[in-house]
Amino acid sequence: MRRTALITGASSGIGLATARLLRERGYSLALVARSADRLNDVAEDLGAFAIPCDVSDIDALPDLVAAVVSDFGSLDVLVNNAGVHHRGSMLRHSPEQLAQMIVVNTAAPIALTRAAADVMRPGSVVVNVGSLAGKLPVPGAATYSGSKAGIRFWALAAAEDLAERGIRIATVNPGPVDSGFLEADLANVTPMTFSQPMSTVEQCAEAVLRAIEADESPMEIDLPAASGRLATLGYVAPPLRRLLRPALEKRGAKVKAELMRRKGLSG
Template identity: 35%
Template sequence: MTKAFELPDKVAIVTGAGSGIGEASAQVLAGAGARVVVADLDLDNATRVAEQIDKDGGRALARRVDVADPASVTELVTGTVTEFGRLDIQVNNAGIMLRRPVLEISPEEFDQVLSVNLKGQLYGSQAAARVMEPGSSIVNTLSTIIDFSTAGTGSYAASKKGGEALIRTFAVELGPRGIRVNGVAPGWTESGITRGRHVNERGEFQQESFDQLAAKMTAVSPLGTVAEPIDSAYAVLYLASPAGRLLTGHVIRVNGGASMT
């Protein structure tokens, strides 16, 4: 039965794979047998992840990508096909969060968040779909914020909710071609984004305030826990593998029951 989760001879791209959920997803897909292109704006981090995958017995390449630039995304996809001859799995994971009260969000900031989080998923899905064959899979990273928002996250919430709508539209349009499109919506997860909220103006990480928020998020979950990057990575594997062959247009909420929509 475990063969349904194996990805022999498959080729995957993971954006935002230099850390957090993207890094874990790249490692899990490689562990399942896929050849993985580790893509990130920070090439040094992407290289570190790719080298670790190679050391663990997988096969990976590091590539720099700016997901807000459609030309950069297209170059990543075409380069992957040139290198490996195909593309079977596209994980559009790269994202940013800029916290600001809604009355203070500037046009420039709003555009920046949507360019990475929403347009990046549009460009990545478009470029991948143009080269994919039937049986391929696109997985986009959203957030539990699609179910409820919090103060200071207006631009982030708008980008992720828009991403949910894109998933459904892509699923409808690409379904006849045998390409599945789904999403993973992590709950509060210890990652670069969440840790970044607890760095003071001197660049010092505030462990106490981080622990207080982690405890608050734990209390929201019926399971009494918060997510780790690997939890979302396993959901990505399920959606990308033959085990998820009948899922399209769906969003898996990896949040310990914090939302159950």
């Protein structure tokens, strides 16, 4: 029996790469994104069901799940990938922009998972696309770090609740990713972000697939793994984090400057 996957933020980046990979593996796909035109093009290319939706509209999420079940008869995999990041100091953004990050990155995945749990069968799985910023506070990304930490800790705790229905949950935590998500506001990406190796969207999609196919719950996959270990070390040993920060920022600044030069941007 063909399994059905619902992917949010599916019109580009990690979401699109995940959709392509799951299509190759024989999944039926329900794809969600705000941009209807782009989403419809992707869905047509992949033979998928397109559902234009802004996940920040929490009240619409139960209907989103119902539409998937109505069309496919089941929902076996939920990939909470949609995200938003207003970069730079929180003081340069409006209260509405800060709240949007919490709603899209934290509240929406929780609410969508809750709705999906009512229709998912035992053996189903939820995968959240988190961030290494959720494991270690990132200067210049305070609210984003908080939103990703929130979804990470929620997943670790929610695993027990979901296990009552035989549903697994996992979180994939990428560091910097070579995608439009970074390039959209490259000038305001913190140098610390570029201190770690960049992953491709395809590598992130492979990590999502590993999480889907694993038996562990809760499960976490960090990308790159070495950066995940460094983030954990920095979290449990703040003095070491403060000691390493100047060198990491210096390295990241060089990488950022070169990337901006290649993109034809001024620093």
